[in-house]
Amino acid sequence: MTVAPPALVGGILSTDAYQLTMAQLYHRMGLHERPVRFEHLFRSYPDYGTHAAGYCIAAGLAPFVDWARSAAATDADVAALRSHRGRTGERLFTDDFCAWFATASFADLRIAAVPEGRVVHPNTPVVAVEGSLASAQLVETALLNQLGFATLVATKASRAVAAARGRPVVEFGMRRAQGRGADAASRAAVVGGALSTSHAAVAYQLGLTPSGTHAHSMVQAFIALGEGELGAFEAYADVYPDDCLLLVDTVNTLESGLPNAIRVFERLARAGHRPVGIRLDSGDLAHLAVQSSRELDAAGFADASIVISSQLDEMAIWQITEQIVAEARPTGQDPDHVIGRLVFGVGSRLATSHGAPSLDAVYKLVAIERDGGWTPTMKVSDAATKVLNPGRKRLWRVSDGAGIATADVMSTADEELTPGSDLVLHHHGRDDVSRTVAAAAWSTAEDLHLPVLDQQEIVYPGGGEALADLGEASRRREADLAATAPGVRRIINPHVHHVSITEELFRTKQELIARMT
DSSP states (O other), X not given: OOOOOGGGTTXXXXXXXXXXXXXXXXXXXXXXXXXXXXXXXXXXXXXXXXXXXXXXXXOOHHHHHHHHHHOBOOHHHHHHHHHOBOTTSSBSSOHHHHHHHTTOBSTTOEEEEOOTTOEEOTTSOSEEEEEEHHHHHHTHHHHHHHHHHHHHHHHHHHHHHHHTTTXXXXXXXXXXXXXXXXXXXXXXXXXXXXXXXXXXXXXXXXXXXXXXXXXXXXXXXXXXXXXXHXXXXXXXXXXXXXXXXXXXXXXXXXXXXXXXXXXXXXXXXHTTOOOOEEEEOSSOHHHHHHHHHHHHHHTTOTTOEEEEOSSOOHHHHHHHHHHXXXXXXXXXXXXXXXXXXXXXXXXXXXXXXXXXXSOOEEEEEEEEXXXXXXXXXXXXXXXXXXXXXXXXXXXXXXEOTTSOEEXXXXXXXXXXXXXXXXXXXXXXXXXXXXXXXXXXXXXXXXXXXXXXXXXXXXXXXTHHHHHTOHHHHHHHHHHHHHTSOHHHHOSSSOOOOEEEEEHHHHHHHHHHHHHHO
């Protein structure tokens, strides 16, 4: 077996082989330039085994757009296709297709999408791609690869932030992430609400300050050299007097690490510096946080932070904060004060979307140009919820008078959802479930799709800088979550957000099913 040269990886050939075989077939049949529409959606929320999400956070769009704008066939790509042999030993890709592929790019595509940071739900088109059949088909694998994983991590981060009761969450997971997936994970964690990341390159690239202190190995080295834990802390404080955050659990947290840290903090304070705090990375983290908070207060460091790490996720954070509430009061401490000084360093369980490592995402053909107009198309399945909603569509978020989202609604491309009238809705996947939303029960309908890319020109409102602005993405996330029903946001056993289709789209779907079956 030969290994592909690195120049091929990450380019237009970073795709599934069946995209290439389909592209050649379309080229052979003269269909490769036929206008089509594909839609990207996911079928279910992440299920972590003991708990499941009730919403997702869209992420990964800006990096994907950067890739789609730059990806184009190279001489090495074409040579790789020419070297491909079928079962008989003959070349699989012909000269005429290779000549076409040499010009291949995604320059003709038009993309609309739900912006990064927004709350999204299953079975709704998060991204819509229109363009020539061959180009729109070839972009599938990269789109699913880049958006699916980023959405998982952003969702996990958002849930961790919710469990943290307003305290900062920092992503610490690069060392245990899957290869270059760490880059996407660190960025997506920020989309999901993380304050920063320990991944220095990503943090600098995003205009953030990387987060981190020191490892146990630093303390171990000083102990082995006869300087002891205190010597290690003093050395660190000498180098970083105004950024001193000490990891205190290398020897014994309460009997050694914390007392030594306080001694160093007192020396810093006498010299006019203010220490940042301590980090706890093992043991009963909630109990240690309560005890450490009491000792730091007694020493005059009531504003020192306590960073907690070690296999955290939303459930662990929730349990830690609940335990602190139970343990702090009997010691005479205010639980809000203890929790208020915490910072949560969430590592491998965030950067790998632990428990739900893949998103059940798909990319489906929903319409194709025929006789000068758009013809809807769909996949029919024995599973009712997998039957595709056909045609060019719009995605709306319907909210009540209090601004709380009550349903995500798919309509035909020509429909407008105008408040003031009753709204007849059908279940997105079951033809036997429908309801009427009275005019008084809904007050707004927001079109969730924004234009993103048109023939390699970024047409997103505000341009490329706005598309990549993670501060805006985080603010969108906060606004959307505030407008999401509390039961849907719940960490355990969330309510189901309604996803529906309009009466007109329902009729289109039923007519197409009747013709196909």
